[in-house]
Structures are given as C-alpha cells and as structure tokens.
Amino acid sequence: MNNxxxxxxxxxxxxxxxxxxxRAHMEYRGxxxxxxxxxxxxxxxWIVFWTLFFTRxxxxxxxxxxxxxxxxxxxxxGFGLAATFCGNARVLASLVVQGQLDAWMLYxxxxxxxxxxxxxxxxxxxxVVFGYAVYIFxxxxxxxxxxxxxxxxxxxxxxxxxxxxxxxxxxxxxxxAEVLAEQWTMILVTFSTYPETLFDGAVKLLLYTLIPxxxxxYLPVAALHHMSLPYTLxxxxxxxxxxxxxxxxxxxxxxxxxxxxxxxxxx
Amino acid sequence: xxxxxxxRKYLWIARISAxxxxxxxxxxxxxxxxxxxxxxxxxxxxxxTFGQTGATHLGGLTLTQMLWYLTxxxxxxxxxxxxAQLVDEDVRTGALAMQLVRPMSYGWYRLASALGExxxxxxxxxxxxxxVTFLLVGPLPAxxxxxxLLAVALPLAFLLDFLGNFWVGLAAFWLEDTSGLLLIYxxxxxxxxxxxxxIDLYPPAVQPLLRWLPFANITSGPAHVFVDPNGGDLLALLxxxxxxxxxxxxxxxxxYRAALRRVFVNGG
Amino acid sequence: MNAVDLENLRKTFVLKRGGLFNRTTxxxxxxxxxxLAVKQGESVAFIGPNGxxxxxxxxxxxxxxxxTAGAARVLGLVPWSDRSKLAYRIGAVFxxxxxxxxxxxxxxxxxxxxxxxxxxxxxxxKRRNMLIERFGLAPLIETPVRKLSLGQRMRAEIxxxxxHSPSVVFLDEPTIGLDVVARQELRDLIREWNRExxxxxxxxxxxxxxxxxxxxxxxxxxxxRVVLDDKVSTVRRKFLRSKIIGARFEELPGExxxxxxxxxxxxxxxxxxxVDTELTNMDVVTAAILHAGRVADxxxxxxxxxxxxxxxYGQHNTKYAQASK
Numbered sequence: 001m002n003n004x005x006x007x008x009x010x011x012x013x014x015x016x017x018x019x020x021x022x023r024a025h026m027e028y029r030g031x032x033x034x035x036x037x038x039x040x041x042x043x044x045x046w047i048v049f050w051t052l053f054f055t056r057x058x059x060x061x062x063x064x065x066x067x068x069x070x071x072x073x074x075x076x077x078g079f080g081l082a083a084t085f086c087g088n089a090r091v092l093a094s095l096v097v098q099g100q101l102d103a104w105m106l107y108x109x110x111x112x113x114x115x116x117x118x119x120x121x122x123x124x125x126x127x128v129v130f131g132y133a134v135y136i137f138x139x140x141x142x143x144x145x146x147x148x149x150x151x152x153x154x155x156x157x158x159x160x161x162x163x164x165x166x167x168x169x170x171x172x173x174x175x176x177a178e179v180l181a182e183q184w185t186m187i188l189v190t191f192s193t194y195p196e197t198l199f200d201g202a203v204k205l206l207l208y209t210l211i212p213x214x215x216x217x218y219l220p221v222a223a224l225h226h227m228s229l230p231y232t233l234x235x236x237x238x239x240x241x242x243x244x245x246x247x248x249x250x251x252x253x254x255x256x257x258x259x260x261x262x263x264x265x266x267x
Numbered sequence: 268x269x270x271x272x273x274x275r276k277y278l279w280i281a282r283i284s285a286x287x288x289x290x291x292x293x294x295x296x297x298x299x300x301x302x303x304x305x306x307x308x309x310x311x312x313x314x315x316t317f318g319q320t321g322a323t324h325l326g327g328l329t330l331t332q333m334l335w336y337l338t339x340x341x342x343x344x345x346x347x348x349x350x351a352q353l354v355d356e357d358v359r360t361g362a363l364a365m366q367l368v369r370p371m372s373y374g375w376y377r378l379a380s381a382l383g384e385x386x387x388x389x390x391x392x393x394x395x396x397x398x399v400t401f402l403l404v405g406p407l408p409a410x411x412x413x414x415x416l417l418a419v420a421l422p423l424a425f426l427l428d429f430l431g432n433f434w435v436g437l438a439a440f441w442l443e444d445t446s447g448l449l450l451i452y453x454x455x456x457x458x459x460x461x462x463x464x465x466i467d468l469y470p471p472a473v474q475p476l477l478r479w480l481p482f483a484n485i486t487s488g489p490a491h492v493f494v495d496p497n498g499g500d501l502l503a504l505l506x507x508x509x510x511x512x513x514x515x516x517x518x519x520x521x522x523y524r525a526a527l528r529r530v531f532v533n534g535g
Numbered sequence: 536m537n538a539v540d541l542e543n544l545r546k547t548f549v550l551k552r553g554g555l556f557n558r559t560t561x562x563x564x565x566x567x568x569x570x571l572a573v574k575q576g577e578s579v580a581f582i583g584p585n586g587x588x589x590x591x592x593x594x595x596x597x598x599x600x601x602x603t604a605g606a607a608r609v610l611g612l613v614p615w616s617d618r619s620k621l622a623y624r625i626g627a628v629f630x631x632x633x634x635x636x637x638x639x640x641x642x643x644x645x646x647x648x649x650x651x652x653x654x655x656x657x658x659x660x661k662r663r664n665m666l667i668e669r670f671g672l673a674p675l676i677e678t679p680v681r682k683l684s685l686g687q688r689m690r691a692e693i694x695x696x697x698x699h700s701p702s703v704v705f706l707d708e709p710t711i712g713l714d715v716v717a718r719q720e721l722r723d724l725i726r727e728w729n730r731e732x733x734x735x736x737x738x739x740x741x742x743x744x745x746x747x748x749x750x751x752x753x754x755x756x757x758x759x760r761v762v763l764d765d766k767v768s769t770v771r772r773k774f775l776r777s778k779i780i781g782a783r784f785e786e787l788p789g790e791x792x793x794x795x796x797x798x799x800x801x802x803x804x805x806x807x808x809x810v811d812t813e814l815t816n817m818d819v820v821t822a823a824i825l826h827a828g829r830v831a832d833x834x835x836x837x838x839x840x841x842x843x844x845x846x847x848y849g850q851h852n853t854k855y856a857q858a859s860k
Contacts, residue, residue: 009653016650020636020643027638027679031444038447042454049458052470059319102599103632107651108622114651123446183297187304198311258601258615260548260591 013109014117018085021120032122039126046193047072047134061197063221066139068195070224071217073135073149075192078156078216080127086161087119090185092168092250093178101257112250116161145224148232152220155239159215162243163188165250172253192216212242277375281383299395302341306396309337309463310403326467332494333465335407338400339393339417339490340462343424346388348381350429351449354436364530374433374523381429389421413493416501420489423508428456428485430515437519440526461487481511536611538703538735539573539596544605546591546759565591566602567759573752575610575702578729578736580746580767583756589739592756593705596737597627610702623652626696626704630711633680634695640677641691645698652699659698666694670724686717693724703735704728710745722748743837747771780808780820781834788828796820804831809838 025032047069054065083090095101095115104115135141135149167184171177191213199207208214215238223231317323317330328336354377357363363373407413435452438445456462460482466474477483488504546566566588573579583589594600595607598614598621607614612621635644649659667673670690675683683691689709696704706725710718726749729736738749746753746767753770755763763770782788784804791798791806795814800807810820817835824830 013650016647020639020647023643024636024638028443030442031446034442034444034447038450042450045454045458049463053464053468056468057316057320059316061315061319099631102594103629105599105618106597106622106625106627106632108619108653109651110619123450179294179297183301186301190301190304190308194308194312198308198315203307203311258599260546260600 010113013114014085017117018120021087021118025120025122032125035122036124036126036129039123040130041126043072043076043127043130043134047138060195063195063197067221067225069134069138070149070221071195072193073131073139074153074156074217074220075131075189076127076134077131077153078160078192079189080124080129080131081153081157082160082164083121083124084128085120085157086116086164087121087124089116089161089164089168090121091119092116092165093171093181096168096171096253096257097178101254111254112165112247116165141224144227148224148227152223152232152235155236156216156220158236158239159212159242160188162239162246163212165246166242169246169249169253172250172256187211188213188216196221208238212238215239215242273375277379280376281379284380284383295391298345298392299399302345302392302396303399305341306334306337306399306403310334326465328465328467328494331404331407334400334404335410336465336490336494337463338396339493340486342389342392342396343421343486343489344457344462345392346385347428347432347453348384348388350377350381350432351436351445351452353377354433355439355445358436358439358526374519377433378426378429381432382425385425407494409496412496416496416498417489417493419501420492420504420508423505423512424485424489427481427508427511427515430512430519431456431481431485434515434519434522437522437526440529456482456485459483460485465491479507479510481515484508484511536575537572537608538575538577538610539571539737540606540608541569541571541592541596542606544569544592544595544607545603546588546595546600547603564759566595568605569756569759569761571754571761571764573735573737575735576729576733577752578726578738578750580738580740580750580753581756582740582746582753583762587756588759589756590707593707593737593739597625597705598622623699624702626699626701627707628689628692628696628704628709629707633692635680635688635691637681638679640675640679641672641695642676644680644695648695648698654699662698662700666697669727670694671720684717686713686720689713689717689721690724693721697728697734701734703737705737705739707739708741709738710740710742718742718744719748725749776811776813777838778810778812778817779836779838780810780824781832781836782806782808782824782827782830783832784828785831786828789826791823791827793820793823796823 050068050072051065054060054068058064060067088095095104101111101115104118105111107114131153132150136146141149163185167181168177170181170184174180188211191207191211196204196207196214196218204214207218215235219231219235219238222228223235313330313333317325323329325333354363357373431452432449435445435449438448442448459477459480461469461477466477466483466487469477484504484507488507492501492504544566545568546564548563548565550561550563569588569592581589581593591600595602596609596614598618601615609621610624612624614621634648635641636647645663648654649656649663654662667676670693672687672691672694675687675691680688680691693704693706693709709725710721713721722745725736725738728734729749736749738745740746750767753763753765753767754761779799782805784806787804788806791808793815795811797809797811798806799809808820808824810817821833824833
C-alpha cells in the first residue's frame with residue numbers, strides 16, 4: 001500500500017472506532033449527556049468570569065476580551081478533539097502501567113496510530129461544542145476567520161495528541177508516571193487559556209517548548225488577527241513538532257518495554 | 268460513656284485516613300507543581316493588572332495580599348477529598364443501603380474520614396504553596412494573627428464543603444451519573460465562591476448574594492480573614508458559615524431521608 | 536514450515552528493587568534455554584506452575600517481548616521483528632485481553648475486527664456467518680456482551696480470534712470459571728477446529744480436562760526449562776489417570792481393598808485414596824467407599840500440577856507419596 005492508501009485506510013479505521021466508541025457511550029446516554037453538558041457549562045462559566053475580569057481591567061497590552069475568548073475556543077476545541085478522536089492517548093500512562101499495551105500489540109497494525117483510537121472521552125464533546133460555539137457566537141467572525149479557526153483548532157488538536165503521547169510515554173521511563181503525566185497535561189491546558197501578554201522572557205521560551213501552549217493558542221491568535229499565512233504555517237509546524245516529539249518518545253519507550261526492562265516485572 | 272467511645276472511634280478513623288494520605292508522595296509532587304504553576308500565572312496576572320491600572324490596592328488588597336489570598340484558596344481547593352465519588356460508589360454498590368440500621372453513623376464516618384484527609388492535605392499544600400508564594404512576593408504582614416483567624420475559620424469551611432459534596436453524592440440515588448453535577452458544584456465553589464479573585468472585585472450588585480451562598484465561605488472567606496485579619500470580619504464569616512451549615516445540613520438530611528424511603532420502596 | 540520453532544530461547548529480567556538509596560539489582564532467569572518445534576496442525580498443551588516461564592515464552596512467540604538470546608520463529612517469521620505480518624496469521628485469547636467491547640453486541644466487535652484485519656467485506660461476512668453457526672452464537676450476536684454469561688462470552692471471544700483465519704491460535708486458560716457444560720462445549724469447539732480446520736492450537740491451562748480433551752501433545756515447563764515433551768496419551772498413562780478421593784465418614788470406616796486403589800492416609804473417620812483410573816473404574820471405587828460406612832463427605836480431585844511435575848522428575852516427595860510410606 002502506498003502512503004496515500006495507508007492514510008485513507010487509517011482514516012477508515014479511525015471512523016470505525018469513532019462510531020463504535022460513540023455507540024458504546026450511547027448505551028449510557030444520560031451519563032454521556034450530563035458529562036458533556038457539565039464540561040460545556042464549566043467552560044462557559046470560566047469565560048464569563050474572565051470576560052468580566054478583563055472588561056473591568058483592560059490590561060492586556062493590545063489583547064482584548066475577544067482574544068481571550070478566542071484562546072479559550074482554541075484550547076477547548078483542540079483538547080476536545082484530541083480527547084474525542086484519540087482518547088486513548090490521554091490515558092496512555094495507565095495503559096502502559098497496567099500492561100494493556102500487550103493486547104494492542106497483538107493486532108496487525110502500527111501500534112501507536114491504532115491504540116490511540118480505542119477510547120473516547122464523553123466530557124470532551126462539551127469542550128468541542130463550547131469551543132466552536134464561543135468563537136462563532138461571541139467573537140462573531142466572518143467566514144474566512146471561521147475557516148481558519150477550524151484549521152487552527154485541528155492543529156491545536158495535533159498538539160494535544162502529541163503532548164498526551166509525550167506525557168504518557170513517561171511511564172516507560174519513570175514510576176508513578178500517571179500522576180506526573182496528568183499534571184503536566186493540566187499545566188499545558190492551564191497556560192493555553194491565559195493570554196501570552198502576561199508572560200515574558202524565559203517563561204515565553206518555555207511556552208514554545210516544554211509547555212507548548214504557544215502552539216495551541218498564542219500563535220493561532222496572532223494568525224487570526226492578521227489572517228497571516230506565516231503565522232499559520234508556524235502554528236502547524238509547531239504542532240507537527242510536538243507530535244513528532246511524542247511519537248519519538250513513545251517508540252523509544254516501547255523498545256524498553258519490549259525488552260521487559262520496566263521497573264516492575266509483569267507476569 | 269458511649270458517646271466517648273463513639274467519638275474515640277471516629278477520631279481513630281480520622282487518624283487512619285490522615286496517615287494513609289501521607290504516603291501519596293508522587294501525587295503530592297504533582298499537586299505542588301500544579302499549585303506553583305497557578306500561583307505563578309496569577310502573579311503575572313496581578314502584576315500586569317496592578318501595574319497597568321497603577322493601583323496599590325484592588326478590592327482592598329495589595330498585590331502581596333492578593334497572592335497570599337490565592338495561596339490559601341488553592342490550598343483549600345486542592346485538599347478536597349473525593350467525598351462525592353465515595354458516596355456515589357457506596358450508593359451504587361449498596362454499601363450505603365446496608366447502613367440503614369444506623370444511618371447517622373455512615374454520615375459521621377464519612378465526615379471523620381474526610382476531615383482527617385482534608386487537614387493533612389491542606390497542611391501539606393499550605394506549606395508547599397506558602398513556600399512558592401514567599402519566593403514570589405515575600406512575606407505577608409500580620410501573618411501570625413491571620414493564621415489564628417484562619418485556623419478558626421477552617422473547621423466550618425471544611426464542614427460546608429463536606430456537606431455540599433455529600434449532597435452531590437446522594438444524587439446517585441436518582442442520577443445515572445453524578446460526575447456532571449459534581450463538576451458544576453466544584454465550579455460553583457471555584458467561581459461563585461471567589462476562589463481566584465476576592466468577592467469585593469465582583470460586580471457590586473451580586474456581592475451580597477455571593478457572600479451568603481455557602482461557596483464563598485469555603486474558600487474566599489477564610490482566605491480573606493487570613494490576608495486581612497479583622498475580628499469583625501471573622502465573626503461575620505462564622506455567622507454565615509453556621510447559617511450555611513444549618514441550611515446545607517437540613518438539605519442533606521431531607522435528601523437522605525428521601526433516598527432511604529426510595530431504597531425501602533424499591534428494595535435497593 | 537513449522538508452526539513454532541524455538542532454539543535455545545533465553546530471557547533474563549533485571550529486577551530493580553528498593554528506594555533511592557538502597558537499590559538492589561537481581562537478575563531473574565525466566566526462560567533458561569527452551570527448544571521445541573511444533574508442526575502446523577498440532578494441538579499442544581503448554582503447561583507449568585506459575586512463574587515457570589510460560590507467559591514469557593508466549594510473549595516472545597507473539598512478538599510482544601524480545602528474548603535475551605536464542606532464536607524463535609512462528610510460521611517462518613521472527614515474531615518481534617515481523618509482528619504486524621505475523622499478527623495476520625495468529626490469533627490469541629488471553630485472560631486480560633478481551634477483543635469484545637463490553638457494552639456492545641459481539642457483532643459490532645466483529646465488524647471492527649474485520650476492519651482492523653483489512654478483511655474484504657464478502658469474505659468477512661461469509662466467515663462471520665460460518666463462525667456464528669459453528670459456535671452457536673446466533674441467539675446472542677446482537678446482545679451486549681455485558682449481558683452474556685461467561686460461557687457465551689468465551690465462545691464469542693474464540694470466534695472473534697478466528698475471524699481472520701489464523702493458522703495458529705494461542706489460548707490462555709480458556710475454560711477458567713466456566714461451568715461443566717460450558718467447559719465441555721468450548722473444549723469440543725476448540726478440538727473440532729484443530730482436527731477439522733487444521734488450526735495449530737497452543738493451549739495454556741491448569742485444567743487436566745482441557746489438556747486431555749483438546750491437546751495431543753503436552754509440553755511441561757518448569758524453572759524456565761522444558762521438563763517434558765510427549766504425547767498426551769503417554770503422559771496420561773503415567774499421571775493424568777490418577778484421581779485423589781477424600782472421604783469423611785460418620786463412623787469408623789471399613790477396609791477398602793481394590794486393585795488400582797492406594798490408601799494414602801487414614802485418620803479417624805477420614806481416608807484419602809489415590810485411584811488409578813486405568814486399572815479400575817470410578818463407579819467401582821465410589822461403590823466401595825459407600826459400602827465402607829455412612830459417608831458424610833466425598834471430594835474427588837486431580838492431583839495438583841506441582842505434584843505431577845515433581846513426579847515427572849521421579850521425585851517422590853509429594854505429600855501424598857510421603858504419607859503412603
């Protein structure tokens with residue numbers, strides 16, 4: 001199979017997993033809806049809060065409330081899409097720790113692109129709906145901006161998927177990695193929802209490396225501001241870098257896993 | 268004498284719960300790193316805000332006080348034990364139904380274990396975040412007095428949060444899944460409760476209402492008497508906490524009774 | 536081409552223990568030089584006590600783990616380097632791994648598997664229908680897995696593992712927890728699949744009945760080495776034919792003197808017998824027991840696997856052998 005066919009094949013597989021995950025969630029419709037709704041409400045409450053704050057204190061050195069709404073939209077849709085389509089990446093650390101990687105390795109598929117499809121987060125749907133809704137209804141952009149926003153939200157999703165994998169791969173190297181991975185992820189999410197104008201110097205550098213919030217929301221906001229191609233390319237480029245970092249960490253860690261040299265011996 | 272034995276039993280439960288929480292080192296490190304992150308971000312936020320508006324006091328607090336305020340609220344927020352989840356589980360597994368013979372003892376058991384866990388986690392969180400805040404903005408004036416007032420304000424604050432969480436857990440008798448309700452409750456504590464910015468900075472129209480809701484008296488109230496120690500404020504806080512506890516307590520009891528009736532009718 | 540070829544397989548683990556300051560490192564030899572060859576179409580029982588190296592060997596064979604030394608080939612492929620290619624040709628039913636989605640009917644999981652294994656639609660449908668018929672899954676194919684009994688679930692799991700027409704299947708404790716009827720049903724299905732379809736079966740089980748029903752060859756592993764590799768019929772002649780019967784009476788029991796029955800222990804109102812089922816029948820023995828006095832309780836068990844293995848070494852230091860001295 002050439003590369004285009006491989007991609008199409010993977011997309012068809014992803015579609016099948018998406019349908020099955022959704023169907024499984026629909027068996028518990030009440031829980032699904034309440035979790036998604038609660039997350040959307042949660043996100044909404046936050047932006048009301050920040051809207052009030054930044055309206056009262058317009059201190060953001062050139063950024064205004066609409067920019068704050070935009071970064072929330074990007075962070076929410078990016079995170080939500082990642083946790084919906086590639087939900088298993090979010091829990092990679094516990095998969096590794098509980099030995100569930102073995103089950104996935106028995107399938108005739110490249111391991112990582114397959115296993116990330118295996119789970120879907122219900123609450124993440126709330127994030128996705130909220131993210132797009134907040135941008136479309138509160139920022140009220142034109143069609144061109146909406147299109148760019150959708151593209152940038154996909155790019156943000158790539159950052160999160162790559163980051164989930166990177167953080168989760170810690171479990172190949174360090175004990176108690178589930179908590180570390182979760183906290184590191186939450187730090188990324190947190191930084192992604194605050195305007196870049198608050199930070200400077202060394203912290204700014206951090207936000208484009210160890211905590212790539214820059215690629216989730218800051219660069220995209222600049223791209224949307226100026227409808228700029230260079231900024232968009234940088235955004236997508238950064239997302240691919242984060243994804244590459246995650247994939248590399250995973251396969252290096254997998255090598256250790258296959259030689260059985262993890263800290264605890266299993267079975 | 269019987270009451271003394273009961274009390275001793277619950278103290279023992281609290282102690283065990285406290286001890287078992289000290290062993291979660293990894294969890295601790297993670298929490299501290301996250302706390303430090305939030306404190307750092309808010310330092311930047313407040314520096315920007317104070318700087319750009321040229322104010323020395325916002326909502327009656329200086330920058331230093333603002334950050335120490337956050338230190339306390341964060342320590343309180345992140346010390347919350349998973350009461351709602353435990354109660355939810357007990358409801359679904361039927362363990363709660365089995366306590367029907369002495370329903371009050373279940374409540375006291377949960378309270379004792381929650382308080383034990385909470386005090387330990389709060390102390391550890393406080394020490395860690397205090398260190399970070401000290402490095403960021405330096406010491407807080409009148410800290411000693413504030414600490415005393417905080418110590419007085421905490422027990423009822425923890426009780427209020429317990430009652431709120433317990434009530435959410437009881438919803439498991441009716442709801443397929445309580446995690447949504449729990450999220451809404453914890454957002455309430457966070458945002459309506461003024462965990463991030465003092466109630467004084469909220470729109471003036473809603474301030475009185477917000478102050479009387481239980482949310483604000485869990486985090487914002489205690490944090491405020493710590494950074495801006497004032498006997499009168501403490502008294503007012505205690506009154507509001509007590510009122511909130513009475514109302515929430517009544518709500519919990521009514522819901523509990525309704526739940527038990529449901530169990531009897533449906534047979535668990 | 537053989538189904539499985541192992542040459543001097545070795546696997547050592549480095550076990551690190553202790554905290555930050557007193558780390559100890561021990562080397563644990565899980566597999567200590569295993570060599571064996573399994574032809575296609577065979578049905579092999581791969582048994583041994585816990586910690587003997589069985590699961591490590593299987594992990595190497597399925598490509599999950601790389602060995603420390605030695606060679607392994609499954610269907611001509613090196614498992615850990617050609618894992619994807621090999622995965623198309625092998626199937627596996629392991630305890631911790633369910634291929635069926637818990638909240639959905641088996642049919643949904645089958646459809647997903649068809650896509651995972653890139654099965655052409657028509658081939659998949661034909662094969663699926665055939666499996667549904669042979670495994671008796673028609674009444675439950677649209678029922679969510681969580682509502683199925685364990686026996687039904689295991690049947691569906693094994694059918695799922697055969698969906699992509701593998702040449703070799705690895706089955707780990709497939710009948711554990713099943714009732715007598717379900718157990719026999721499953722054994723029959725597995726045996727049928729091996730004898731008629733020619734699928735190589737690699738079975739791990741602690742259950743002697745599984746081994747007898749399904750396998751024609753048994754390989755015993757202990758301490759990381761092959762301890763026995765022989766036909767089941769031969770091994771049965773030596774060990775799997777004995778049963779241990781414990782009986783408790785309400786009075787002092789009479790003598791039991793039968794050909795093929797050894798009294799292992801006698802104390803008070805209880806006796807323990809070893810019965811050689813090749814030399815005598817269970818109904819004769821139980822009749823003799825009931826005749827010996829008013830029976831309060833009877834238990835009939837297989838001799839424990841550890842004893843069987845120790846026995847294989849000719850070491851007569853099982854508790855039963857000792858008692859009979």
